[in-house]
Each structure stands twice: as structure tokens, then as C-alpha cells.
Amino acid sequence: MRFAMPMRQSQLFTKVSRELPKDETSLNAQILIRAGFIDKLAAGIYTYLPLGLRVLNKISNIIREEMEAIGGVELLMPGLTPKDVWETTGRWATFDALFRLQSADEREYALGATHEEVVTPLAKKHTFSYKELPFAVYQIQTKFRNELRAKAGLIRGREFLMKDLYSFHADEDDLNRYYKIAQKAYFRVFERVGLLDRTYLTFASGGAFSKYSHEFQTVTEAGEDLIYICDDCQLAINSEIIADQPSCPSCEKTELRQAKAVEVGNIFKLRSRFSDAFDFRYADEQGEKKIVEMGCYGMGPSRIMGTAVEVHHDERGIVWPASIAPFRVHLLALAQKENDKAVLAANQLYVELVNAGIETLYDDRLETRAGEKFAEADLIGCPIRLVVSDKTLKEKSVEMKKRGEAAAELVRMDKIIGTLKSLNQ
Amino acid sequence: MRFAMPMRQSQLFTKVSRELPKDETSLNAQILIRAGFIDKLAAGIYTYLPLGLRVLNKISNIIREEMEAIGGVELLMPGLTPKDVWETTGRWATFDALFRLQSADEREYALGATHEEVVTPLAKKHTFSYKELPFAVYQIQTKFRNELRAKAGLIRGREFLMKDLYSFHADEDDLNRYYKIAQKAYFRVFERVGLLDRTYLTFASGGAFSKYSHEFQTVTEAGEDLIYICDDCQLAINSEIIADQPSCPSCEKTELRQAKAVEVGNIFKLRSRFSDAFDFRYADEQGEKKIVEMGCYGMGPSRIMGTAVEVHHDERGIVWPASIAPFRVHLLALAQKENDKAVLAANQLYVELVNAGIETLYDDRLETRAGEKFAEADLIGCPIRLVVSDKTLKEKSVEMKKRGEAAAELVRMDKIIGTLKSLNQ
Numbered sequence: 001m002r003f004a005m006p007m008r009q010s011q012l013f014t015k016v017s018r019e020l021p022k023d024e025t026s027l028n029a030q031i032l033i034r035a036g037f038i039d040k041l042a043a044g045i046y047t048y049l050p051l052g053l054r055v056l057n058k059i060s061n062i063i064r065e066e067m068e069a070i071g072g073v074e075l076l077m078p079g080l081t082p083k084d085v086w087e088t089t090g091r092w093a094t095f096d097a098l099f100r101l102q103s104a105d106e107r108e109y110a111l112g113a114t115h116e117e118v119v120t121p122l123a124k125k126h127t128f129s130y131k132e133l134p135f136a137v138y139q140i141q142t143k144f145r146n147e148l149r150a151k152a153g154l155i156r157g158r159e160f161l162m163k164d165l166y167s168f169h170a171d172e173d174d175l176n177r178y179y180k181i182a183q184k185a186y187f188r189v190f191e192r193v194g195l196l197d198r199t200y201l202t203f204a205s206g207g208a209f210s211k212y213s214h215e216f217q218t219v220t221e222a223g224e225d226l227i228y229i230c231d232d233c234q235l236a237i238n239s240e241i242i243a244d245q246p247s248c249p250s251c252e253k254t255e256l257r258q259a260k261a262v263e264v265g266n267i268f269k270l271r272s273r274f275s276d277a278f279d280f281r282y283a284d285e286q287g288e289k290k291i292v293e294m295g296c297y298g299m300g301p302s303r304i305m306g307t308a309v310e311v312h313h314d315e316r317g318i319v320w321p322a323s324i325a326p327f328r329v330h331l332l333a334l335a336q337k338e339n340d341k342a343v344l345a346a347n348q349l350y351v352e353l354v355n356a357g358i359e360t361l362y363d364d365r366l367e368t369r370a371g372e373k374f375a376e377a378d379l380i381g382c383p384i385r386l387v388v389s390d391k392t393l394k395e396k397s398v399e400m401k402k403r404g405e406a407a408a409e410l411v412r413m414d415k416i417i418g419t420l421k422s423l424n425q
Numbered sequence: 426m427r428f429a430m431p432m433r434q435s436q437l438f439t440k441v442s443r444e445l446p447k448d449e450t451s452l453n454a455q456i457l458i459r460a461g462f463i464d465k466l467a468a469g470i471y472t473y474l475p476l477g478l479r480v481l482n483k484i485s486n487i488i489r490e491e492m493e494a495i496g497g498v499e500l501l502m503p504g505l506t507p508k509d510v511w512e513t514t515g516r517w518a519t520f521d522a523l524f525r526l527q528s529a530d531e532r533e534y535a536l537g538a539t540h541e542e543v544v545t546p547l548a549k550k551h552t553f554s555y556k557e558l559p560f561a562v563y564q565i566q567t568k569f570r571n572e573l574r575a576k577a578g579l580i581r582g583r584e585f586l587m588k589d590l591y592s593f594h595a596d597e598d599d600l601n602r603y604y605k606i607a608q609k610a611y612f613r614v615f616e617r618v619g620l621l622d623r624t625y626l627t628f629a630s631g632g633a634f635s636k637y638s639h640e641f642q643t644v645t646e647a648g649e650d651l652i653y654i655c656d657d658c659q660l661a662i663n664s665e666i667i668a669d670q671p672s673c674p675s676c677e678k679t680e681l682r683q684a685k686a687v688e689v690g691n692i693f694k695l696r697s698r699f700s701d702a703f704d705f706r707y708a709d710e711q712g713e714k715k716i717v718e719m720g721c722y723g724m725g726p727s728r729i730m731g732t733a734v735e736v737h738h739d740e741r742g743i744v745w746p747a748s749i750a751p752f753r754v755h756l757l758a759l760a761q762k763e764n765d766k767a768v769l770a771a772n773q774l775y776v777e778l779v780n781a782g783i784e785t786l787y788d789d790r791l792e793t794r795a796g797e798k799f800a801e802a803d804l805i806g807c808p809i810r811l812v813v814s815d816k817t818l819k820e821k822s823v824e825m826k827k828r829g830e831a832a833a834e835l836v837r838m839d840k841i842i843g844t845l846k847s848l849n850q
Contacts, residue, residue, distance in 0.1 A: 013498065013560045015551050039547055041503050042532070047547060048501040050562075056501070073438065076473040076481070078466050079504065079567055080584045101526040101536075103583065104571045107467070111526075111536075122464055122472060126440050135438045137475075142504055142567060146529045158528065159505045 007050070007327070008350075009363045012036075014049045016376045027222060028306040029153025031318055035379045037326070044150025044158035051380065052305070054326040056161060059301040060140050062192045062323065063163045066185045070178075072138040072165050077118045079142060083108040085117040089277040097145040111144035116274045116296060119166045123292075124280040130170050133282060133292070134178060138165035140301065152224060154306025155262055165297040170282065175269060175293040182297050186216055186265050193304055194321030195311060199264065200236040202227050203249050209271040212241075212249075216299075217261035222310040225263055228256035236261075262307045265299040318381030319404050327361040329353060329420065330382035334370045334389035346388040349398065349413070356417045378403070384420065432475070432752070433775075434788045437461075439474045441801045452647060453731040454578025456743055460804045462751070469575025469583035476805065477730070479751040481586060484726040485565050487617045487748065488588045491610045495603075497563040497590050502543045504567060508533040510542040514702040522570040536569035541699045541721060544591045549705040552717070555595050558707060559603060563590035565726065577649060579731025580687055590722040595707065600694060600718040607722050611641055611690050618729055619746030620736060624689065625661040627652050628674050634696040637666075637674075641724075642686035647735040650688055653681035661686075687732045690724040743806030744829050752786040754778060754845065755807035759795045759814035771813040774823065774838070781842050803828070809845065 014036035021033040024040060032038045037052030048056055064074065086092035092110070099111040112118070119137065127133065143162040150158050165182070169175040183201065190199045195218050202215040217227045217236055226239040230248035237245050237256065247254045275281070275292040284290050305324075312319045322328060331353065333346035346364070353360040361382060363373050370389075377385050387399040387408075398416050401408035411419050439461035446458040449465060457463045462477030473481055489499065508525075511517035517535070524536040537543070544562065552558065568587040575583050590607070594600040608626065615624045620643050627640040642652045642661055651664040655673035662670050662681065672679045700706070700717040709715050730749075737744045747753060756778065758771035771789070778785040786807060788798050795814075802810050812824040812833075823841050826833035836844050 007498075011496070011498070011560070013548065013551050013557065013562065036551075039550070041543060042505070042507040042534075045503045045505050045507075047503060047543065050498045050500055053499055053501050071436070073436070073475045074478055075475055076478050078470045078472060078584050080467070080470050080569065082467040082470075096529075099526055099528070101524055103524070104521075104573050109467075118466060118472065123438070125464070126438050126461075132438065135436070137438065144505065148529050159503050 007361050009361065010365050012050060012361075014051070016379055024153070025151055026153035026155065026306075027313075028155065028309040031309055031313060031379070032154070032306075035317060035376075035381070038154070042158075044147060044156065046154065046157065046159075051326040055305055055320070055324055056301055058324045059193055059304050060161070060163070063140065063189055063299060063301060066189050066192075067136075067138045067163065067165055069188075070136070070181050070185045072136045074139065075137050076139050076141060077112065077115050077122075079112045079144065080109045081112050081115075081118055083110065085121065086110055089117055089274060091117065097147060099144050099146045112141070113143055113145045114296075114298070115139070115141075115164055116166070116270065116294075120274040120278045120280055120294070123166070123168055124275075124278055127168065127280070127282055127292070129283050130285060130290075133170045134168055134174055136165055136167040136178070138163060138297075152222065152306070154302045155222060155310075156224065157302065160300055161302040163299045163301060167295040167297070169293040169295070170284070170290070172271070172293055175271070175295050179267065179269060179295055182267055182295070183214065186267065186297075186299065189299065190216065190218075190264065192323050193308060194323065195264065195304070195307065198311065200227065200229055200234060200261070202236040202238050202261075202263075203241060203245060204238040204266070205240050206269070207273070209273050210269040213266060213268040215263045216265035218264045218307050218311065219259045219261045220307065220310045221260055222307075223260035223262040225261050226258065227261045228258055230256055262303065262310070264304055264307055265297075267297045268295065270294040270296050313381075316375070317379030320381045320383060322383045325382050326380070327359045327382050329358055329360045329384045329386055330363065330377045330380065331360050331386045332363045332370075332373045332377060332388070334373070334387060336366055338366065340390075341393055342389050345393055345413070349386070349388060349416070352417055353420075356421070358417070358420055384423070386416070432786050434786065435790050437475060437786075439476070441804055449578070450576055451578030451580065451731075452738075453580065453734040456734055456738060456804070457579070457731075460742060460801075460806070463579070467583075469572060469581065471579065471582065471584075471727075476751040480730055480745070480749055481726055483749045483751075484618055484729050485586070485588070488565065488614055488724060488726060491614050491617075492561075492563045492588065492590055494613075495561070495606050495610045497561045499564060500562050501564050501566060502537065502540050502547075504537045504569065505534045506537050506540075506543055508535065510546065511535055514542055514699060516542065522572060524569050524571045537566070538568055538570045539721075539723070540564070540566075540589055541591070541695065541719075545699040545703045545705055545719070548591070548593055548717075549700075549703055552593065552705070552707055554708050555710060558595045558717070559593055559599055561590055561592040561603070563588060563722075577647065577731070579727045580647060580735075581649065582727065585725055586727040588724045588726060592720040592722070594718040594720070595709070595715070597696070597718055600696070600720050604692065604694060604720055607692055607720070608639065611692065611722070611724065614724065615641065615643075615689065617748050618733060619748065620689065620729070620732065623736065625652065625654055625659060625686070627661040627663050627686075627688075628666060628670060629663040629691070630665050631694070632698070634698050635694040638691060638693040640688045641690035643689045643732050643736065644684045644686045645732065645735045646685055647732075648685035648687040650686050651683065652686045653683055655681055687728065687735070689729055689732055690722075692722045693720065695719040695721055738806075741800070742804030745806045745808060747808045750807050751805070752784045752807050754783055754785045754809045754811055755788065755802045755805065756785050756811045757788045757795075757798045757802060757813070759798070759812060761791055763791065765815075766818055767814050770818055770838070774811070774813060774841070777842055778845075781846070783842070783845055809848070811841070 335342035397410040658675040760767035822835040
């Protein structure tokens with residue numbers, strides 16, 4: 001997952017399309033397909049094309065860093081999970097969204113939709129004493145869910161990427177302590193991917209073992225959830241529990257703002273729901289066997305990618321936050337022939353950008369009109385557009401424009417690397 | 426996938442086990458499970474634990490670099506693939522190893538066992554003219570195969586990681602040209618992962634469209650294939666075609682050496698097998714529609730990991746090639762109490778190693794006996810073992826031993842970083 005790799009558009013096999021994709025009603029998927037980030041294979045099932053995979057990897061690596069900062073150790077569990085572990089917890093019969101299948105030797109499996117059934121017996125094999133607690137493991141892995149409706153593009157897929165972290169504790173106090181630490185780590189991720197200002201910690205149903213769980217809900221019209229926001233406390237309540245909890249959980253205000261939102265993360269005190277099922281116990285300081293307390297913490301890189309597009313776009317295309325843009329700079333050469341001055345100058349600038357470690361997508365195509373190049377650059381949405389043309393070269397300059405702003409400026413060719421390095425974008 | 430991250434064994438939740446795992450007959454899985462690299466969930470289905478995931482990522486990144494060096498652009502296709510694309514090629518009925526399943530809305534899918542059925546229509550959407558050819562795309566992705574026998578550990582899994590590259594060409598000559606380039610890239614991968622000296626380019630059955638395909642077979646007793654080697658030409662023939670091809674394809678020698686081997690890669694001239702099925706054509710210079718020629722190139726990072734263990738081990742455990750070892754250095758502190766001189770000195774050395782960018786696994790456990798630490802270090806198999814104890818400290822030194830060698834040497838504490846940097850290992 002190296003990101004320094006530069007890319008010439010003449011070598012990128014994907015094309016930008018002018019047409020709206022058929023059979024695609026969600027805005028995020030429409031734009032991402034047109035811009036050549038993803039391809040739709042079936043309802044809720046997408047290929048990540050080179051540009052899209054770069055975005056997905058950037059989001060995943062931000063999540064990785066924040067999970068490791070709170071002590072998470074990465075592993076990778078299988079997608080094929082045998083029926084017996086789901087029977088142990090009783091979820092084989094009750095988990096509707098499980099894809100079920102059989103192998104040639106007639107064993108039954110579920111495709112992993114979540115991994116409590118795998119991680120709990122795994123952790124049990126390696127944990128014996130209180131000295132080994134607490135610990136936390138996570139993975140970033142493809143999940144499968146048999147969703148009836150899959151019409152929201154990357155926001156609700158039948159196949160999607162998920163980060164799931166699981167924590168293991170000696171008692172409830174320690175679980176509560178870590179749960180707060182994880183909450184903060186989640187907000188750091190949403191800050192880094194550019195979703196913080198419209199993402200709310202949201203109280204949701206807690207299941208049998210906990211009063212509440214917490215979701216992280218990002219406000220957007222594309223959201224499939226309805227939340228009630230307390231703007232004083234920056235907290236929200238999911239509509240599923242608004243009947244039981246009609247006021248702000250913090251200030252108890254009852255005038256709450258209703259909004260559609262996407263659940264970009266959720267965290268859950270599992271308590272002993274799964275450790276009971278697998279009889280996962282440890283020896284305490286007196287040698288007494290005690291049940292392990294667990295938490296789980298989910299977050300979807302592909303869903304974050306779709307949500308980011310819903311939030312950060314305009315009528316011309318995507319406006320990527322710099323942290324997750326496929327490339328920081330989109331360099332356009334406006335020229336028709338291989339030996340045109342503008343092409344030679346752009347080639348040289350491209351090498352300088354790459355050598356300076358600035359991630360650059362280079363539109364080096366010769367037969368594409370200037371207007372088309374501009375339109376495609378806006379659609380793809382890299383933070384900074386640089387244009388080299390005969391006109392800019394007369395001023396020994398390159399034209400620089402930020403994607404989110406209307407104004408362009410000329411920057412002297414010998415100052416452009418320094419200017420880009422000084423920009424906080 | 427950052428590898429600089431250091432690791433203290435006290436924080437690594439997995440444990441090394443003295444016992445042979447039950448229900449596991451393959452040597453690679455037995456050692457990898459005992460050493461805490463993988464966990465077996467079901468036949469042919471494994472979890473990659475933190476140490477194992479590091480090895481898998483290192484192998485994957487070596488493959489990535491070599492695929493990008495031959496122009497491969499990375500993307501990521503789905504695991505769920507709809508029935509209709511398999512019907513288009515006729516493989517829904519004939520591909521025995523496909524896992525088949527249904528969604529809630531009664532659509533049928535196969536789990537991706539290979540991706541010609543996805544990549545061909547995808548490439549077709551983006552390719553119109555001869556100017557866009559040739560190009561090559563690849564992915565590193567989880568594959569699923571409904572194998573009847575799955576008893577070879579990581580060598581034959583029901584779920585496994587695979588790199589699959591697909592190339593697209595205007596004519597057969599260009600396919601042949603690229604096919605040779607890919608062959609060389611494969612040997613560079615096998616050289617870098619430490620398998621070159623026993624890996625042979627092997628002639629195998631070519632199917633309907635090509636006389637031969639080529640496999641890359643690594644000689645080991647764990648192999649499920651039988652090959653016939655010409656030691657003069659360093660070529661081999663798979664037993665499946667030995668009746669049709671009883672002599673060396675290069676020198677025609679008939680005395681060939683028989684050996685068991687693992688197929689660590691295979692490359693195949695698909696020709697128009699799949700472009701015909703999807704009617705994938707391009708416009709040539711005269712505007713005439715011509716069929717696209719395709720090649721496919723497979724290689725399994727998880728299978729390479731299992732094969733590397735079969736090849737590189739001794740009676741005490743794994744002897745990782747440095748390029749794919751989970752850590753380069755295994756640092757052992759031999760002491761019982763937190764304030765022991767040896768612990769303080771090892772803590773300091775650990776920080777220096779990390780700051781010097783040397784990947785280090787630090788056995789900082791206080792209650793583990795020295796003999797156990799040595800045995801575990803041998804089992805885990807990092808290339809270089811460093812030991813800090815009261816005895817070495819008397820000489821102001823650290824003991825250094827290479828995993829593959831018997832002799833240890835004392836190196837002055839203030840020289841150890843420089844010594845490690847100068848080692849070609």
C-alpha cells in the first residue's frame with residue numbers, strides 16, 4: 001500500500017464517463033462510477049478501480065493508525081466461517097443477513113458478516129490469566145451481508161470493507177474505561193477523513209446486555225437513518241429509541257433537530273454476551289475463574305468513502321478532503337503534440353513533483369480537448385489542479401487552482417514545489 | 426501496511442504452544458500454528474495472527490512491487506460474483522470448485538475463485554481503440570475454492586490470498602512479448618522471497634487455446650504435484666503432460682529427475698477464450714473491430730508463505746528468509762525483575778533499534794525462563810537473535826546469533842546498531 005506511486009492518465013486504463021450509470025440511484029455511486037473510481041458488478045457489489053482503491057487504502061490506513069494508537073493489534077480472520085460457531089451463540093438461526101453456503105463435503109458455512117463468533121474462541125485459546133488482560137485486536141476485512149435493499153451505493157453493500165476491533169477485559173470498569181478511549185479514537189478518524197463537523201455520537205439500542213450502544217452518525221440527505229440532534233451537547237438519539245429516550249441524554253433538552261444520517265461507525269459493550277457462549281474465562285489474582293468482558297467497535301472504510309462523496313461534492317464532481325484524495329495534485333498539460341513546449345514543461349514538472357514526494361495524477365493525454373480535461377479534473381476532485389499551457393509558459397508559470405475555490409493563480413514554475421509544500425492542503 | 430511498527434511480546438496476545446495442533450497433518454500449518462502465526466478455524470480456513478499477517482503483507486508487497494514494475498495497475502474486484510457472468514463463459518456448469526450461494530432476493534452468486542469473468546467485461550467497458558492497448562491490471566484478494574481435500578495447510582486452502590494479473594493485447598505477438606516479461610517478473614518474486622533455487626519453470630497443460638501453460642513449481646516433499654526436471658536446462662514438465670511431452674522442451678533430453686513440488690504460480694495465455702465470450706473487441710488503426718488477446722498470471726501469497734516454511738525450517742522451527750520474516754531482529758532480555766540491569770539495558774537497546782528503523786520483536790516477558798525464550802525464538806525464526814543478560818553486560822556486550830547458524834558472538838553494545846546495518850541479512 002504505497003501511495004507515492006505517481007500515475008500518468010495515458011496509462012490509467014479507466015475512463016471518465018459523461019453518462020449517468022444505468023440502474024444506479026445513489027449519488028455517491030453515480031459520481032464514483034462516472035469518475036472511474038468504482039465499477040458496479042451487481043446490486044451492492046462494486047469493483048474498486050485504481051483511483052478508488054487508492055482512496056479506500058488511505059481511509060483504511062488512517063483507521064489503522066488510530067486503532068494502533070489505542071493498542072489494537074492487527075490480524076486477519078477468514079470470510080468463510082463454519083456453522084458450529086454461529087450455533088454456539090444462537091445466531092445461525094436469528095441473523096437474517098448471513099449468506100449461507102455448503103462445501104463439497106457438505107459442511108455448512110456463513111460468510112463473515114461480523115466476527116464475534118471467530119474472535120471469541122480465538123482469544124480464549126490464548127488467554128489464561130488476568131495478567132494477559134486487557135488487550136484489543138482488529139482487522140480490516142471484506143464483509144458480506146445478505147441485504148434485501150442495496151440501493152445506497154457504497155453506503156450499504158452486500159460486500160463491503162469493514163474495520164472491526166474487539167477488546168477483552170477483566171471487568172466492566174475496565175471495559176468502560178477502554179470504551180471511552182475508543183470513542184475518542186473514532187472522532188480522531190472522522191476528523192482526519194473530513195467528516196467530523198457533521199458526525200454525532202448517537203445513542204442507539206443496546207440489545208440485551210447494555211442500556212445503549214453508540215453509533216457515529218454523519219448527517220447527509222443520503223442517510224438511511226433518522227436521528228434527533230441536541231445542538232447544545234452535540235449528541236444525538238437514533239429514532240429507533242426516541243420513544244424510550246425523548247430528550248438529550250446529557251442536558252435533557254426535548255427540542256431536538258431531526259436529520260437524516262449515515263451510520264459511519266458503531267461501538268458496543270458486548271459485556272459477556274459472547275464470552276458466556278464460548279465459556280471464555282480467565283484466572284484472577286486468587287486463581288478464581290471469571291468471565292471476560294468484551295467490547296466491539298465497527299467502522300466501514302468503503303461506507304466512509306461513499307459518505308465522504310455525499311458530503312463533499314458540488315455540481316461538477318467530487319471535492320475530496322486532502323487526506324483521502326486519490327492524489328493531492330492533478331497536473332494537466334494543455335497541448336496536442338509530443339514535442340509541444342507545454343508537454344515538455346509539464347513532463348519536467350511531473351518529474352519534479354514526483355521527486356518532491358507530492359502525489360500527482362498527470363493528465364498527459366494529447367488528443368483530449370482542454371475543456372474535457374478541466375471537466376474531468378473537477379469530476380475526479382483532487383485538491384489542487386495545476387495547468388501548464390503555452391499561455392502559462394509565457395509567464396514562466398503554472399496555473400494553480402484549489403478544487404473547492406473558484407479563483408486560479410499563476411505561480412512561477414521555479415516556486416511551485418515550495419508553494420505546494422507550504423500549503424496546508 | 427507499515428512494517429516499522431515494533432512489538433513487545435508482553436503485548437502480543439498470541440502464545441507459542443508446545444503441543445502439536447490436533448487435526449493438522451501438514452508441516453507448514455503445524456509449525457505456523459505452534460509459533461503463533463496462524464490459527465485454524467476449519468479445514469483449509471485459517472486466521473492470520475499478528476505475526477502471520479506481517480509475513481503475508483511482506484510477501485504481498487514484494488509481489489506488488491514486481492507487478493507494478495511490469496506496468497500492472499492495482500484494483501480490487503469483489504468476492505461475490507453473479508451467476509450470469511459465469512454462464513456467459515460456460516463455467517457456471519463446469520467449474521467444480523465454485524462455492525455457489527443465493528441472496529435474499531434469490532439471485533445466485535459464485536464466490537470468486539478466479540476473476541476472468543469479472544475483469545473481461547470490466548476491461549471491455551473502458552477499452553475502445555488500439556491506442557489503449559496493451560494494459561495490465563492486478564489485484565491481491567481473498568479467493569474461495571470448494572476443495573474436496575484441504576489437508577496441506579496454507580498450500581491448499583478453501584480460502585486463500587491470491588495475486589491475479591490480467592493483460593490485454595492487440596494481437597498474439599504482443600501477448601507473447603508480455604508473457605515473457607511476466608515470466609521474468611515471477612522469477613524476481615521467487616528470488617526475493619527465497620524460493621528461487623528450487624523453483625522451476627514447468628510446462629503444463631494449456632487447455633483449448635494454447636499448447637502449454639507454465640507453472641512455477643517449488644520442489645518440496647510437501648508438494649501435491651509431481652514434476653520431471655531437466656537439470657541441464659532448469660526446466661520441468663508437469664506429470665499431467667509427461668505422456669505427451671516425455672523429454673525436456675528445450676534440449677530434448679529424456680532422463681529427467683522426478684520430484685514432488687508445490688505450484689507457487691502459474692501463467693496462461695488465455696488468447697481469446699474470454700474476450701470471445703464477452704465479445705471484447707477494439708478498433709484497429711483502420712477502424713476494424715478485432716478481438717482482444719488476453720493473458721492471466723496467478724500467484725498465491727498465502728501459498729508462498731506455507732511453501733517458504735516447508736523449505737526453510739529445521740528441527741527447532743522456522744528459518745525465515747530476511748525479506749519475509751515477521752521481524753528482522755528478535756531481542757531477548759534474560760531477567761526476572763523490572764529493575765534488573767539486563768531489563769534496563771534491553772529496554773534502551775530496543776528503543777535504539779526502533780529509532781534506527783530495525784524491525785524488532787522484543788521478548789520483554791519477565792516470568793518466562795531463558796530456555797523457553799530461546800526455544801520460542803528458534804520456533805518463530807527471525808533472522809537475527811540478540812540476547813541481553815547479566816553475563817553479556819559484564820562484557821558491555823550483546824550476544825548476536827543468526828537463526829541459520831550455530832555460533833553466537835558477543836558484539837559491544839555501542840557497535841550493535843552499526844553491525845546490524847552492515848549485515849546483508
